[in-house]
Amino acid sequence: MPASLELRDIHKEYGGRQIIKGVSLTVAPSEFLVLVGPSGCGKSTLLRMIAGLEEITSGDLLFDGERVNDWDPARRRIGMVFQSYALYPHMTVAENIGFSLKLAKMPRAERQQRVDDALRTLQLEELRDNKPSQLSGGQRQRVAIGRAIVRNPNAFLFDEPLSNLDASLRIQMRMEISRLHQRLRNTVVYVTHDQVEAMTLADRIVVLEGGVIRQIGAPLDLYERPANRFVAGFIGTPTMAFLHVARSDAKGGQLAVKLAGQDDDAPPLELGIAVSATFAEGAFTLGIRPEHCRLAAPESARLVGTVALVERLGADTFAFLDVPGAEDTVAVRLGEEANRIAVGDRVGLQFDAAKAHLFDAGGIAVRSPAI
Amino acid sequence: MSGTSPRQHQSVSLRFALYALMLLLALVFVFPFLFMLTASFRTNEQIFAHSGTIGAFVPTGELTTANYAYVFGNGNILHFFLNSVLITTLTVGLGLIVNSLAAFSLARLQWRGREAVASLLVVLLVIPFEAISVPLMLLVAHLPGLGLEAGRLVLTRSWLNTLYVQILPFVANAFSIYLFYQFFRGIPKDFDEAAYIDGATPLQAYRHVIVPSSKPVFATVSILQGLAMWNQYLWPVITVPGESARPLMVGMQQFFGHTTEWGNVMAYATVITVPVLAAFVIFQRWFVRSVIGSGVKG
Numbered sequence: 001m002p003a004s005l006e007l008r009d010i011h012k013e014y015g016g017r018q019i020i021k022g023v024s025l026t027v028a029p030s031e032f033l034v035l036v037g038p039s040g041c042g043k044s045t046l047l048r049m050i051a052g053l054e055e056i057t058s059g060d061l062l063f064d065g066e067r068v069n070d071w072d073p074a075r076r077r078i079g080m081v082f083q084s085y086a087l088y089p090h091m092t093v094a095e096n097i098g099f100s101l102k103l104a105k106m107p108r109a110e111r112q113q114r115v116d117d118a119l120r121t122l123q124l125e126e127l128r129d130n131k132p133s134q135l136s137g138g139q140r141q142r143v144a145i146g147r148a149i150v151r152n153p154n155a156f157l158f159d160e161p162l163s164n165l166d167a168s169l170r171i172q173m174r175m176e177i178s179r180l181h182q183r184l185r186n187t188v189v190y191v192t193h194d195q196v197e198a199m200t201l202a203d204r205i206v207v208l209e210g211g212v213i214r215q216i217g218a219p220l221d222l223y224e225r226p227a228n229r230f231v232a233g234f235i236g237t238p239t240m241a242f243l244h245v246a247r248s249d250a251k252g253g254q255l256a257v258k259l260a261g262q263d264d265d266a267p268p269l270e271l272g273i274a275v276s277a278t279f280a281e282g283a284f285t286l287g288i289r290p291e292h293c294r295l296a297a298p299e300s301a302r303l304v305g306t307v308a309l310v311e312r313l314g315a316d317t318f319a320f321l322d323v324p325g326a327e328d329t330v331a332v333r334l335g336e337e338a339n340r341i342a343v344g345d346r347v348g349l350q351f352d353a354a355k356a357h358l359f360d361a362g363g364i365a366v367r368s369p370a371i
Numbered sequence: 372m373s374g375t376s377p378r379q380h381q382s383v384s385l386r387f388a389l390y391a392l393m394l395l396l397a398l399v400f401v402f403p404f405l406f407m408l409t410a411s412f413r414t415n416e417q418i419f420a421h422s423g424t425i426g427a428f429v430p431t432g433e434l435t436t437a438n439y440a441y442v443f444g445n446g447n448i449l450h451f452f453l454n455s456v457l458i459t460t461l462t463v464g465l466g467l468i469v470n471s472l473a474a475f476s477l478a479r480l481q482w483r484g485r486e487a488v489a490s491l492l493v494v495l496l497v498i499p500f501e502a503i504s505v506p507l508m509l510l511v512a513h514l515p516g517l518g519l520e521a522g523r524l525v526l527t528r529s530w531l532n533t534l535y536v537q538i539l540p541f542v543a544n545a546f547s548i549y550l551f552y553q554f555f556r557g558i559p560k561d562f563d564e565a566a567y568i569d570g571a572t573p574l575q576a577y578r579h580v581i582v583p584s585s586k587p588v589f590a591t592v593s594i595l596q597g598l599a600m601w602n603q604y605l606w607p608v609i610t611v612p613g614e615s616a617r618p619l620m621v622g623m624q625q626f627f628g629h630t631t632e633w634g635n636v637m638a639y640a641t642v643i644t645v646p647v648l649a650a651f652v653i654f655q656r657w658f659v660r661s662v663i664g665s666g667v668k669g
Contacts, residue, residue, distance in 0.1 A: 051568060052567075053564050053567065053568075072567070073564075073567045073568050073570075074567065074568075074569075074570035074571070074572075078568065079568070080565070080568045082561045082564070082565060083561075084559060084561045086559070086561035086562055086564065086565035087565075088562065088565070088566075088579075088580055088583075088584075089584060090583040090584060099566075099569050099579070100568075100569035100570050103569055103570040103571055103575060103579075104570055147565075147569070151569075151570075
């Protein structure tokens with residue numbers, strides 16, 4: 001039976017330093033939850049605490065409503081896939097997969113049956129007598145998954161399982177993991193720093209930064225309605241561009257902003273957000289996604305910039321512009337003009353103000369557009 | 372294309388010089404062994420006749436097995452040999468279990484005071500056995516033990532003159548623990564964590580995951596501890612005055628007192644040396660790998 005997991009105000013301290021600072025979340029049975037964040041954000045530590053490999057400093061961890069803080073990993077009955085795969089080098093593929101069943105003293109015939117099923121599920125039958133050193137990266141990954149599924153665990157925990165694979169194998173394994181979850185419907189907690197992996201696999205994503213949850217939501221929710229600048233910048237490739245707001249005021253009760261890179265005589269940008277005059281005096285940053293930008297003639301555009309880089313990916317082409325008042329280059333998804341653009345071109349930048357994101361001085365989203 | 376470039380020629384010459392140097396060094400170490408082996412098949416006269424010539428190291432001329440017949444016919448060598456084999460194998464066998472478990476606990480388990488114990492281990496490495504041999508002897512001389520009397524197991528007042536006085540004090544060995552500790556620290560922690568996830572207890576993780584991944588260090592410790600035990604001399608001299616538990620090394624000293632023939636002595640020395648050499652040849656592959664891996668000087 002897939003279990004539900006609940007984390008209540010979980011803290012983790014190492015030598016007086018707080019790594020996890022009060023994380024609370026629930027994982028529904030059969031849900032695929034992805035923990036994502038930059039290196040050092042505490043996502044692997046959180047996963048290891050769920051596995052029972054790290055002690056929880058304070059807070060409660062519940063499996064199906066039962067507190068399991070003091071349970072050892074074996075009692076929690078979880079399956080885990082490590083970043084390094086951690087296959088036992090002296091055991092064959094079949095022995096690796098069947099090791100947990102052997103420890104559980106399962107009768108040999110039943111054990112054999114379960115191992116055979118796992119080998120079949122993961123198309124590893126041919127390799128059953130091979131040692132890990134004789135396997136490719138993808139095959140090792142499948143054995144590690146086999147070792148996790150064979151016990152029919154309460155939940156699967158994946159700790160950056162695809163990070164050691166090359167790009168094409170990573171995409172293939174991502175699909176295999178997704179298919180496997182659709183078939184087995186186990187509860188999954190999956191850690192990655194790769195937001196593409198998170199977006200493609202997750203039912204819900206938890207974005208972590210510095211041991212704190214910055215947002216929880218469905219992949220498209222996070223993409224379209226980021227709660228703060230960190231999530232807005234972390235989710236999406238190429239990343240959202242941030243433009244400094246030079247001036248803002250409440251024009252007829254609606255927020256109007258002037259961007260740092262705009263000409264003095266250019267009209268302010270009306271964002272259609274009802275605000276008080278006091279609120280409008282704050283400092284703001286505007287965020288725009290590449291697909292909401294387009295190139296225009298410099299004389300008729302809101303902003304003017306120079307093409308710093310053109311990335312032709314096949315299906316899409318992106319131009320990266322140096323624009324005055326932008327924190328970094330501004331990515332623009334190109335249409336038919338893709339073949340006419342070259343590095344160094346002076347171009348105008350237009351974007352749909354209704355789809356722009358606005359963040360206050362603390363980086364909190366004042367408004368995410370309704371899409 | 373024929374011939375070699377000056378660079379290739381230089382490389383071949385360098386390699387030749389290196390091999391010549393290594394051969395010379397090997398000969399320095401092999402000559403005493405060759406002398407012992409050759410002399411063990413010669414009479415006293417033959418040994419002296421060949422001394423000072425290369426013939427002292429080459430088994431040519433008149434050879435005899437009389438020295439071996441004398442060694443096995445006089446001096447109780449088989450009894451001493453059996454004692455040495457028992458002392459060495461039991462100490463090494465128990466030592467592998469005790470020391471590797473201690474190192475596993477230090478290297479892989481979390482417990483309060485672990486770092487302090489690991490530091491203490493390094494301190495113990497520098498204390499020579501000679502410094503503690505007398506206090507240790509006084510201790511075992513007054514420890515109650517077990518002995519056989521008329522075929523019955525009886526309590527004794529001392530460990531002296533027993534086989535186990537030559538075994539038990541040497542089972543736990545700081546140097547062996549240190550070797551295991553260093554090797555275990557190099558094994559990725561993911562392995563035991565994967566075992567815990569699979570439902571293993573720490574002892575099962577040790578047995579099923581750590582031990583099979585550590586064959587080289589087990590071989591190294593076996594050889595080093597085995598050699599030390601096989602060559603024990605000072606300790607049995609002071610704790611085993613009788614013959615029943617006497618090991619080979621002390622037996623050889625006693626044997627020296629019974630003969631004036633160098634051939635006999637060399638035959639005795641050969642009998643002592645051959646098992647050690649055989650063990651080294653068998654475990655050599657793992658031993659060399661482990662010495663390289665652990666940064667231990669041989």
